[in-house]
Amino acid sequence: MKKISFRNDILPLKDKLYRLALRITCDTAEAEDIVQDTLVRVWDKRDEWDLLQSVEAFCLTICKNLSLDRREKKEAQHVMLDENLHNRPDASTPYDRLAAREGLGLLRDLLEELPQVQQDIVQLREIEGKSYKEIAAILNLSEEQVKVYLFRARQRIKRKYTEIQEYGL
Amino acid sequence: MKRALCLLWTACLIPHAWGQDFAAKFMEQCTKKGQVECQTVSPKMMEKVMETITRSDEREDTGIPEYLLSKLKSARIITAKKGGEKLFQKAERLMEKNKNRFSPMADYAAGEDNMIFVRKHNETVQELVMLSLSAEKTLTIVNLTGDMDEKFMRVLSSEKIKTD
Amino acid sequence: MDYKYIEQLLERYWQCETSLEEEAILRTFFSQNEIPAELMPYKGLFAGEKTLQEARLDESFDAKVLAKVEKDQPVKARKLSLTRSLIPFYKAAACVAIILTLGNAAQTSFRQQDIGDDYNYETYQDSYNDPEMAYDQISNALQMVSQSLNEASVQDSLLQTPNNEESQN
Structure with missing residues (x-):
């Protein structure tokens, strides 16, 4: 049984976890906090590592749950007005930044109505750039199932997208 | 298998010796298992705890003095919220029945709801049992085994042991 | 830029027929400033995805997490089959x-004495x-x-x- 090391196998997942937390909370500072908490929790459960099918899925699940919890608590706040996004180096013009910020919130809105497994697949495909095969391995599904779920997810996004657009931003 | 046979043989030879601590004996006699909970820390786990403590700097001035831990072999805590009073009396009776095995730490008056009993061997306490009934009628039995010498008892009774 | 190509890609995207590379092309395209009006609606989605894709945690993060976890390290990675x-x-x-x-x-x-x-x-x-x-x-x-x-x-x-x-x- 391959020995799982925190430093080499789990810590490198930090960016993936960050993107997931960011997708859900749309808040960079909050997302960073969540990733830290996630990693500490995963460390606390190190007895269970060897028993897991996929350590990555385990970490992502914890991260997702923490993110959803935090988000619920912040429901009252207008999460889309995240000042941090202004400082992103890759966004050049104000319009770009606005669009990107809207995109983030929009993405979140689009995804959150999907069933969990579809959300996971979209995250892994769209944001992490994983192949169907890789996604299947992480989520313990067959490649066929992944394709079907992704198809449904995108169709749903397309429909919802049209709705949102029709009612304006 | 060998170990099992060994224990079997031992069990045959000394059927009246306990070979177990008070808590285990008490639990055996509890028919309504749901009422009582027994948490166990075995000697193996005790060792792991020692390892964790000795390597951690945080615990220096807080928490349990290392000396106490080093002298403990096992710890068991029994709690019962429902029917605590009856169970407390049951424990008392078990203790009374075995007054040749355990002796009280002090001259406890009748109706005392917090008592400590010890089992000594050559000046060291091998086993310590605390029977306690809280104001809310919760039963707590703390059962320690180990080599609890004079120093141990002094440290335990003189210092205020704080938990965070 | 041949927008027809993008439109085709988009259609195939909804059908889940695009490869990872093609999806990357879509995202890059939508990150631009100059986008024809009819394709503008989808900018939010793809630009948002791209923003998320590029989200990263910095180096100092590693140090923070390891500090939290390191003090437990002496108890070595516990293997428990x-x-x-x-x-x-x-x-x-x-x-x-x-x-x-x-x-x-x-x-x-x-009858035996159970001394010790x-x-x-x-x-x-x-x-x-x-x-x-x-x-x-x-x-x-x-x-x-x-x-x-x-x-x-x-x-x-x-x-x-x-x-x-x-x-x-």
């Missing part, structure tokens, strides 16, 4: 079963897997005993001679 960790349990269970059976049945006339008889520690089943939790329990226990000792009038009983121990149940 499920079957291996259950073997002592099975053995212990078997022993307890045997002893209890005998205890109930045997009524011999053996060993406790059957092998049958002790730990309630906790985590030394930290076990420590907390022990802490509580000792605290209670300590309080009790302080309250009781413990005179020189500590220095009394040991009782004569005859076996009696």
